[in-house]
Amino acid sequence: MARLLAEAGAEPTPVRLAVARVLAGGDRAMPAADILARVREAMPVNKVTLYRILDLFVRQGLANRHSSGDRAFRYCLGPRLSGRAHGHAYCLRCGRMECLPAGSDLLDVVAVGRSLDMDVLGVEVRIDGVCASCRQAAGEGRSGPAGSQGPAVDGGRGKN
Numbered sequence: 001m002a003r004l005l006a007e008a009g010a011e012p013t014p015v016r017l018a019v020a021r022v023l024a025g026g027d028r029a030m031p032a033a034d035i036l037a038r039v040r041e042a043m044p045v046n047k048v049t050l051y052r053i054l055d056l057f058v059r060q061g062l063a064n065r066h067s068s069g070d071r072a073f074r075y076c077l078g079p080r081l082s083g084r085a086h087g088h089a090y091c092l093r094c095g096r097m098e099c100l101p102a103g104s105d106l107l108d109v110v111a112v113g114r115s116l117d118m119d120v121l122g123v124e125v126r127i128d129g130v131c132a133s134c135r136q137a138a139g140e141g142r143s144g145p146a147g148s149q150g151p152a153v154d155g156g157r158g159k160n
């Protein structure tokens with residue numbers, strides 16, 4: 001992990017390593033607030049530092065930043081760390097953004113991108129829907145808007 005960071009031009013400080021480990025340990029793309037909470041289980045870190053690290057990781061290709069239906073970006077492993085591009089399944093109710101296994105059929109769009117006469121720097125594939133646990137919580141067969149809640153939002157953005 002330290003070597004990966006160094007190769008990407010990011011000095012592998014303990015905090016950066018902790019952030020990279022959190023990103024590596026998940027099977028989903030997480031909002032910064034969740035990443036912050038997990039890194040804090042290992043060591044103290046303030047929010048501004050975390051955002052700087054995430055920005056750095058995105059710039060260096062270590063992490064992917066994904067927009068979603070709400071205001072909070074989600075982060076997961078970038079091509080350097082995960083090796084391959086992958087898509088995401090996003091739940092509009094709870095905001096969970098699952099990382100899909102690389103090599104899913106839908107990722108043929110990556111190949112399509114490569115066939116274009118352009119330098120492809122990124123491909124984003126996101127499937128929006130309602131996840132199984134949210135569907136269950138809402139009760140089978142009931143598909144009205146009643147009781148639908150907005151996704152969890154990272155309330156910390158913009159507050160330095």
Ligand SMILES: [Zn+2]
Binds near residue numbers: 091092094132133135
């Ligand atoms: Zn859900």
Ligand SMILES: [Zn+2]
Binds near residue numbers: 064077086100
């Ligand atoms: Zn992902």
